[in-house]
Amino acid sequence: GAGVSQTPSNKVTEKGKYVELRCDPISGHTALYWYRQSLGQGPEFLIYFQGTGAADDSGLPNDRFFAVRPEGSVSTLKIQRTERGDSAVYLCASSDGVAGGSYNEQFFGPGTRLTVL
Amino acid sequence: KQEVTQIPAALSVPEGENLVLNCSFTDSAIYNLQWFRQDPGKGLTSLLLIQSSQREQTSGRLNASLDKSSGRSTLYIAASQPGDSATYLCAVDSNYQLIWGAGTKLIIKP
Numbered sequence: 001g002a003g004v005s006q007t008p009s010n011k012v013t014e015k016g017k018y019v020e021l022r023c024d025p026i027s028g029h030t031a032l033y034w035y036r037q038s039l040g041q042g043p044e045f046l047i048y049f050q051g052t053g054a055a056d057d058s059g060l061p062n063d064r065f066f067a068v069r070p071e072g073s074v075s076t077l078k079i080q081r082t083e084r085g086d087s088a089v090y091l092c093a094s095s096d097g098v099a100g101g102s103y104n105e106q107f108f109g110p111g112t113r114l115t116v117l
Numbered sequence: 118k119q120e121v122t123q124i125p126a127a128l129s130v131p132e133g134e135n136l137v138l139n140c141s142f143t144d145s146a147i148y149n150l151q152w153f154r155q156d157p158g159k160g161l162t163s164l165l166l167i168q169s170s171q172r173e174q175t176s177g178r179l180n181a182s183l184d185k186s187s188g189r190s191t192l193y194i195a196a197s198q199p200g201d202s203a204t205y206l207c208a209v210d211s212n213y214q215l216i217w218g219a220g221t222k223l224i225i226k227p
Contacts, residue, residue: 035215042121042206042217043161056214091161093215104148104210110160 002026004109006092012115013082021077021112025094032075033106034067035091043091049075082116089113119144119211123218131226132199138192138221140207145185148210152181152192155204155220164205165192197225 005024013019025032031050035043045059049069057067064082069075079086093106120143130136140150152164165174165181167190173182180193190207204222208215 031213033213033215040219042208042219043215045214045216048213059214104213105151105163105166106215107163108153108161 004092004094004107006090006109006112008112009110010113010115012117014117015082015084017082017116019079019082019114021079021090021114023075023077023092023094023109025073025075025092026096026107027073029094029096029107030072031095031104031106032069033093033095034075034077035093037089037091037111039088046077046090079114082114084116087114087116119147119209119216121207121209121216121218123205123207123221125221126219127222127224129224129226130197132197134197135193135195136197136223138194138205138207138223140190140192140218142188142190142209142216144211145188146211147185148212150181150183150190151208151210151215152179152190153206153208155206161206194223199225199227201225 007022033048034046037043047057047067048055052072064080067077089111091111092109095104095106122141124139149168151166153161167174167183178195183190202225204220206220208217
């Protein structure tokens with residue numbers, strides 16, 4: 001596709017429910033990243049995929065959060081037993097560079113705004 | 118642990134002025150530094166990427182500089198326009214994770 005797309009754009013759920021957020025990266029990009037942005041702050045790293053595998057999931061806040069990328073393209077971020085503190089904008093990015101290289105430009109999707117009531 | 122700070126947090130200037138946004142980081146071992154623009158309720162738009170070996174990058178009215186040794190980057194915007202109003206974020210690539218500042222909210226008054 002022309003850019004990174006994310007669905008849904010907005011998600012409202014109740015405390016304790018399960019949610020899935022989807023990311024479609026730029027076609028051919030091997031690296032995919034998830035970030036979370038709370039109001040008035042910069043994004044925070046959650047997880048990074050290289051191909052199908054999670055190369056680094058150290059940013060996931062706890063075991064309620066999980067992400068997959070089974071075919072090395074689309075990724076899904078899954079949140080179990082949602083809490084009000086999970087409310088944020090979840091951003092996805094992709095890149096075609098080698099992670100850790102000096103020209104690894106990340107391109108971002110529009111984000112999914114998650115609100116947990 | 119890498120930390121990124123942006124000063125000022127907010128800035129309001131009249132249209133036509135040149136301005137500078139500042140970004141500082143604590144660990145000079147970075148691969149690159151990116152400047153982004155974020156409009157309210159919208160995603161992030163990459164403006165400039167400066168590789169660790171570079172000193173500056175230019176795109177149109179934007180010029181970004183990087184001084185790794187002092188842990189500083191600046192974003193210079195020439196001849197500001199109302200359409201430049203947005204939040205500007207800098208992020209450093211420290212081993213593929215982007216570490217972000219909190220942003221500078223810029224308002225250009227017509």
